[in-house]
Amino acid sequence: MAKIKGAVVIDRERCKGCEVCVVTCPTQTLALAVEVNAKGYHYSYAANPDACIGCANCAVVCPDGVITVYKVKVG
Amino acid sequence: MAEINTNDIVRPENLTYVKSKILTDNVMHYCPGCGHSTAHRVLAEVIEEEDLQSRTVGITPVGCSVLMYNYIDVDFQEAAHGRAPALATAVKRLMPEKFVFTYQGDGDLAAIGTAETIHTCNRGENILILFINNGIYGMTGGQMAPTTLEGMKSSTSPYGREVATMGSPIKMADIVALLPGTCYVTRQSVNTAGGVRKLKRALKKAVQYQNEKRGTCFIEVVSNCPSGWKMTPVESNKWMEENMFPFYPLGDIKVPAE
Ligand SMILES: Cc1ncc(C[n+]2csc(CCOP(=O)(O)OP(=O)(O)O)c2C)c(N)n1
Numbered sequence A: 001m002a003k004i005k006g007a008v009v010i011d012r013e014r015c016k017g018c019e020v021c022v023v024t025c026p027t028q029t030l031a032l033a034v035e036v037n038a039k040g041y042h043y044s045y046a047a048n049p050d051a052c053i054g055c056a057n058c059a060v061v062c063p064d065g066v067i068t069v070y071k072v073k074v075g
Numbered sequence B: 001m002a003e004i005n006t007n008d009i010v011r012p013e014n015l016t017y018v019k020s021k022i023l024t025d026n027v028m029h030y031c032p033g034c035g036h037s038t039a040h041r042v043l044a045e046v047i048e049e050e051d052l053q054s055r056t057v058g059i060t061p062v063g064c065s066v067l068m069y070n071y072i073d074v075d076f077q078e079a080a081h082g083r084a085p086a087l088a089t090a091v092k093r094l095m096p097e098k099f100v101f102t103y104q105g106d107g108d109l110a111a112i113g114t115a116e117t118i119h120t121c122n123r124g125e126n127i128l129i130l131f132i133n134n135g136i137y138g139m140t141g142g143q144m145a146p147t148t149l150e151g152m153k154s155s156t157s158p159y160g161r162e163v164a165t166m167g168s169p170i171k172m173a174d175i176v177a178l179l180p181g182t183c184y185v186t187r188q189s190v191n192t193a194g195g196v197r198k199l200k201r202a203l204k205k206a207v208q209y210q211n212e213k214r215g216t217c218f219i220e221v222v223s224n225c226p227s228g229w230k231m232t233p234v235e236s237n238k239w240m241e242e243n244m245f246p247f248y249p250l251g252d253i254k255v256p257a258e
């Protein structure tokens, strides 16, 4: 059966670490990093990239528009 | 089946979402998680998708969003506090071919600018009023606004808003919906993906109604102010769902007859 696989690219330096994307993601793909970016924010990153289904919910709620989403059909 | 890795997915032909080019590359000054940023982003998407960039004039308010013109790449005019609908009236009457919107906070629209809001809607000016209701004066340090909920603490209602002395929170969308000049009045949100997508559809309707010269469109976005509310962004969204949405229910209040 065809499956959708997604991937996110997050602009680390523009992320403000608000966590809104993390709680929105239905597949727990995202997390805030322990490290901080140059502005001192714990930036969001794909902690569990294999789980991403490319639904774009994270990008749609990201206030600062720093998430870009890609997806492909596999299988 | 061979495993597919991120590099195979991140290719131009697989692009699913990227921010609109009409949203400039300037980093928005808003606090982390602030709904103003999300509202800007969605508005920029609609301007791009509706091909409105060259014929849009936005009117910015006084409030946190005073610098909005740095973020959305269209023509803007800055208004004095609360006067955006008056300025929008002039712009639209002089240049009726333009898509004209105001963007206003609740202090701007529902306190100092109440007269302009009501009379612009009553005249049925053919503009969009985009109203960001975060229940507080964000920019100046979280003072009570006309929209502050009963019992809600702010820097000028430290024990919570008391109706007996401070009045009840005011529902601007319901008020302007009573005026014959408004054609479309709706209340939306930006804290969930579904909410953002609905706001986008509402904005597109407002573009259509303005093209059809139907009258004033009024879109309220019930939003958060994590800094003024003294919460994390995620806490503020939860608080908003539990406290703001019951008093300011989401959905259409007035829709034009087809
Ligand atoms: C004539 C005038 N009166 C008062 C002020 C101070 N002032 C600046 S912003 C603001 C309130 C903004 O609150 P709101 O419209 O809710 O926007 P927010 O900052 O929450 O987005 C006030 C009272 C001013 N700039 N000009």
Ligand code: SF4
Binding pocket: A006, A007, A008, A024, A025, A026, A027, A028, A029, A030, A051, A052, A053, A054, A055, A056, A057, A058, A059, A069
């Ligand atoms: S695209 Fe969907 S699944 Fe992937 S990280 Fe974003 S919200 Fe999660």
Ligand code: SF4
Binding pocket: A010, A014, A015, A016, A017, A018, A019, A020, A021, A022, A043, A044, A061, A062, A063, A064, A065, A066, A067, B033
């Ligand atoms: S929603 Fe955007 S700004 Fe907030 S943590 Fe996620 S990527 Fe960063």
Ligand code: SF4
Binding pocket: B029, B030, B031, B034, B035, B036, B064, B134, B138, B139, B224, B225, B226, B227, B228
């Ligand atoms: S003070 Fe409130 S409304 Fe203003 S940018 Fe910060 S969170 Fe947003």
